[in-house]
Amino acid sequence: MSTPSRHPNLTALVTIARREITRILRIWAQTLVPPAITMTLYFLIFGSLIGARIGDMGGYDYMDFIVPGLVMMAIIQNSYGNISSSFFGAKFGRHIEEMLVSPMPNWVILGGYVAGAVLRGLLVGVIVMCIAMLFTEVRIPHPLITISTVLLGATIFSLAGFINAIFARKFDDVAIVPTFILTPLTYLGGVFYSVKLLPDWAQVLTHANPIFYMVNAFRYGLLNTSDVPIWIAFALMIGFVVVLGGLGLWLLKRGVGLRS
């Protein structure tokens, strides 16, 4: 007789996360290799070739300056991409119904998918960090801030990807947000430059970009420098997690895009 464990919700959450990790590793050529290749090219072209002519940025060698931004960019994009494609795939293939008819509460479904996406973000982050070490010396003077930023950033974009997948009706809908919103925000979020180089109006606009705070918090963790006070970056990141998490749970409760 099958009986639930003493912590059925934890077992269910681990099951979803395990399934996500299995999927990530099964299709490693789609999930882990592309960010490694892309980031190697960024380091090579922007860091080594162009960076050598740019000189210092924010008081640091250009290669050192872009490492935190590129690592964070890879984490954000992969967390988002993982959950949006996986959850929408489950909707499209209807195997999401396995979870919807189960006794799992909504927070477990959301938590399991977010855990899987964050783990992919971490995995990709480690890979990109290792690649960065081939180009420059990477130190982590503030490990707690670094890891907290990675976790919060990956969680925020996992939640955003989840909400995207909830509303998506076709695969194009999953691709629209990364193409038209996520990529521009990432490139304009201070990955390749210090915000101080921008005109005043552009600096003000940049402060409305959530990725700007994540990149700077991560840069503080690695380089001890940031364009914004670190506490503001953390307050905003936590705020985003709460708002997006709440929205995700509300959408699940209403059954938007899932239950008719």
Add this chain to the structure above:
Amino acid sequence: MSQAPALEIHELRKIYAGGVEALKGISLDVQPGDFFALLGPNGAGKSTLIGIVSSLVNASSGSVKVFGVDIARDREAAMRLLGLVPQEVNFNFFEKPFEILCNYAGFYGIPRAEAKICAEQELRRAQLWDKAHTMARTLSGGMKRRLMIARAMMTRPRLLILDEPTAGVDIEIRRGMWRTLKEVNAAGTTVILTTHYLEEAESLCRNLAIIDGGRIIQNGPMKTLLAQLDVEGFLLDIDGDLPNVLPVIDGVEIRAVDGRTLDLAMPRTMNLNRIFANLDTAGIRVRSMRTKTNRLEELFVRMTGNKDEAA
């Protein structure tokens, strides 16, 4: 204290966003241990009803209780009692059957080690153990159906709902699935079945409801409902050729299908001996006899007025 019904539906209504009223106040009880058929033509509301019971569809009004647990008040507890085999294949084609079953058990909080043991048992019972570690997308249609039953049984549900589980599978596999379902029911699981194979419902189920246009139009024991049929049809195979003029028997409709077959429609209350005596007098020797139509099919057609559906 009497046991709560396995399924208790009260005044259930569903109006979809487009304004279509799929269910128009359905009330239905299914008793524990029953093998229950839910029949109806396409678009009658069967899948909507099953969708609401399994929490995939939100009800507009009314209540659903599974073994006394209201799904609106305590969805988690109600879902723990329920197993669903949906009409459409809904597992991940890129996973392996063993993985699919273990993950499904995990969603119900069953520890991995226990899930693995249970998955092997269920895959063996479904005769899929040799396919346990092959990609699910490579399974045949019948195997996919059996896998969905095996998956639903992973949690040992007290109420198992199957929405056309044998659609599109060959007769041998279908009979194997019937055996499995009978075993499951005999072990104490309440089974609710929707099917378009009416002989399947007649041979498996003890009680049935016919739903049409979002309403229950017939509900009760199979035997009682079938007893409502006042006419029965038979086909008689004749030795030798039929005479040019067929005998006339009061209350019986006799028609020649071909030179050696008679089509007979007679009141259920009539004694067959009388008919055979009349045929014998007319020089017609009956070699064999078979029931013309499935009785439940006849009832279904009469109730729903939908002859295409019964075909």
